[in-house]
Amino acid sequence: MKEPDAIKLFVGQIPRHLEEKDLKPIFEQFGRIFELTVIKDKYTGLHKGCAFLTYCARDSALKAQSALHEQKTLPGMNRPIQVKPADSESRGEDRKLFVGMLGKQQTDEDVRKMFEPFGTIDECTVLRGPDGTSKGCAFVKFQTHAEAQAAINTLHSSRTLPGASSSLVVKFADTEKERGLRRMQQVATQLGMFSPIALQFGAYSAYTQALMQQQAALVAAHSAYLSPMATMAAVQMQHMAAINANGLIATPITPSSGTSTPPAIAATPVSAIPAALGVNGYSPVPTQPTGQPAPDALYPNGVHPYPAQSPAAPVDPLQQAYAGMQHYTAAYPAAYSLVAPAFPQPPALQQREGPDGCNIFIYHLPQEFTDSEILQMFVPFGHVISAKVFVDRATNQSKCFGFVSFDNPASAQAAIQAMNGFQIGMKRLKVQLKRPKDANRPY
DNA sequence: TTTCATT
Numbered sequence: 001m002k003e004p005d006a007i008k009l010f011v012g013q014i015p016r017h018l019e020e021k022d023l024k025p026i027f028e029q030f031g032r033i034f035e036l037t038v039i040k041d042k043y044t045g046l047h048k049g050c051a052f053l054t055y056c057a058r059d060s061a062l063k064a065q066s067a068l069h070e071q072k073t074l075p076g077m078n079r080p081i082q083v084k085p086a087d088s089e090s091r092g093e094d095r096k097l098f099v100g101m102l103g104k105q106q107t108d109e110d111v112r113k114m115f116e117p118f119g120t121i122d123e124c125t126v127l128r129g130p131d132g133t134s135k136g137c138a139f140v141k142f143q144t145h146a147e148a149q150a151a152i153n154t155l156h157s158s159r160t161l162p163g164a165s166s167s168l169v170v171k172f173a174d175t176e177k178e179r180g181l182r183r184m185q186q187v188a189t190q191l192g193m194f195s196p197i198a199l200q201f202g203a204y205s206a207y208t209q210a211l212m213q214q215q216a217a218l219v220a221a222h223s224a225y226l227s228p229m230a231t232m233a234a235v236q237m238q239h240m241a242a243i244n245a246n247g248l249i250a251t252p253i254t255p256s257s258g259t260s261t262p263p264a265i266a267a268t269p270v271s272a273i274p275a276a277l278g279v280n281g282y283s284p285v286p287t288q289p290t291g292q293p294a295p296d297a298l299y300p301n302g303v304h305p306y307p308a309q310s311p312a313a314p315v316d317p318l319q320q321a322y323a324g325m326q327h328y329t330a331a332y333p334a335a336y337s338l339v340a341p342a343f344p345q346p347p348a349l350q351q352r353e354g355p356d357g358c359n360i361f362i363y364h365l366p367q368e369f370t371d372s373e374i375l376q377m378f379v380p381f382g383h384v385i386s387a388k389v390f391v392d393r394a395t396n397q398s399k400c401f402g403f404v405s406f407d408n409p410a411s412a413q414a415a416i417q418a419m420n421g422f423q424i425g426m427k428r429l430k431v432q433l434k435r436p437k438d439a440n441r442p443y
Numbered sequence: 444t445t446t447c448a449t450t
Contacts, residue, residue: 012448039450050448079447087449100444127446137444164444174445182445 002034002054007061008089009053012082014038015074016047027053030067031060052086061085078130095122095148099138100169102126103161111138114155119147136164139173148172181423352386357409359434360416363401364427365389370398378404381418382411403434 014023020036027033034054040047055061069083099111112124123141126134142148156170174182353359362374369377375387389402406412412433420431 010449014448037450039448042450048448052450077447082447098445102444125446127444135444135446137446139446166444169444176449179445 002056003058005058006034006054006056007058008086009055009061009065009083010086011051011053012049013074013077013079014049014051014081015076016049018074019047020051023051023053026068027055027064030055030064032056050082053083094145094172095143096139096141096173097148097151098169098171098173099140100136100171101161101164101166102134102136102138102168103163104134104136105163106134106138106161108138111140115140115142115151118151118154119143137169352405353434354385354405354407354412355409356436357433358407358412359403359405360412361401361403361430361432361434362419363430364424365398365400365402365429366424366427367398367400369400369402371402374402374404377419378406378415381415382406382408 011023011027018038020038023036023038024033027036032055034056036051036053038047038051053061053064055064065083065085068081070080073080097115099115102111106126108124108126111126112121115121115124120143121140122143123139126138127136128134140148140151142151152170152172155168157167160167360378365374369389371387371389374389375384378384378387383406384404385407386405387402388404390399391397392399404415406415416431416433419429422429422431
């Protein structure tokens with residue numbers, strides 16, 4: 001049994017091929033383990049590279065934390081292991097700050113000194129690229145929200161650091177949700193598609209996102225062993241599967257030029273995709289020259305001395321997958337059309353309204369969006385009977401707002417739910433029900 | 444100039 005004051009620890013920077021049984025020996029040396037759980041993706045079961053660990057005794061947790069946290073690096077990882085109380089133990093992530101516009105040469109210590117006057121700092125990390133160069137920003141975690149707020153009040157915009165292009169930014173760090181949106185944006189950018197297909201990433205359900213990540217990881221893990229054509233087919237399937245799994249797009253997808261991908265692939269169950277790739281059961285783990293996974297015997301203490309880097313590890317699988325795709329599609333423009341055109345252009349729609357509750361108003365559209373873009377942006381949510389961007393009569397320029405009408409209120413609600421607040425560039429879309437014609441505009 | 448992840 002565990003002590004009542006036991007601490008649940010979060011363990012990060014774990015190689016994804018290590019399971020509970022592999023981790024146990026690493027942590028058992030600090031005391032009896034009450035519970036050790038590798039965190040897996042709730043939909044895909046994919047190992048997320050971290051775990052929760054509770055010792056029977058509080059003291060064991062403290063010992064493990066001081067012996068391991070930031071002290072050792074497990075093989076294949078490029079950052080040291082994290083062993084610290086889980087967020088659930090401290091409640092609230094409202095005490096973490098994002099600090100932007102730092103000089104490139106400032107270290108964790110420099111940043112810490114700047115923030116120390118405002119309270120007790122739990123964590124202070126300058127973000128760095130794989131080569132160790134600063135990204136010019138940092139995260140600083142205080143013990144309380146009030147301390148963090150005090151730092152914002154005093155430091156935000158207070159000065160311009162040497163080498164920075166504008167004044168210091170100090171704000172609360174993005175929430176999990178905001179980060180998700182940001183990632184989608186990055187994916188969109190990497191796909192080289194600002195709109196409209198890329199925007200649909202914003203409409204993806206968590207489930208679809210999870211599938212995407214899994215497929216991307218598989219593609220990344222195996223692209224080295226697959227022919228370019230197979231890799232591209234995998235990326236295609238990833239898109240198709242994502243779209244179909246989302247249940248939003250019913251359009252049949254037919255390849256428009258010769259590849260080995262049969263039309264039937266669009267109907268392939270998602271679970272069958274790894275098999276279709278010929279990688280079913282193949283774990284995305286760097287292997288030894290023998291073809292066997294690295295045996296535990298290589299690091300009998302369970303902990304490998306710093307810096308133990310695997311040449312295969314430090315690339316983000318998503319980035320790698322999409323970079324690969326971009327490269328491929330750049331070389332074969334004809335093939336590109338296979339990936340994108342899930343949404344054939346319907347004939348131009350008349351501007352007409354749906355019933356009450358079926359019409360939505362969209363504001364903060366990018367200047368370059370036309371009827372076609374907003375149609376494609378909202379078609380995943382239902383049957384669109386009208387999509388109209390308003391343009392200035394004199395200049396023919398978009399007024400950056402428009403209306404979309406569905407044939408039923410549920411689609412309109414789904415669209416609002418998914419797209420309101422969706423970030424495009426610096427702006428977020430405002431998506432709400434269109435006001436009835438007779439309502440006055442209060443602004 | 445937004446991270447490596449928090450059941």
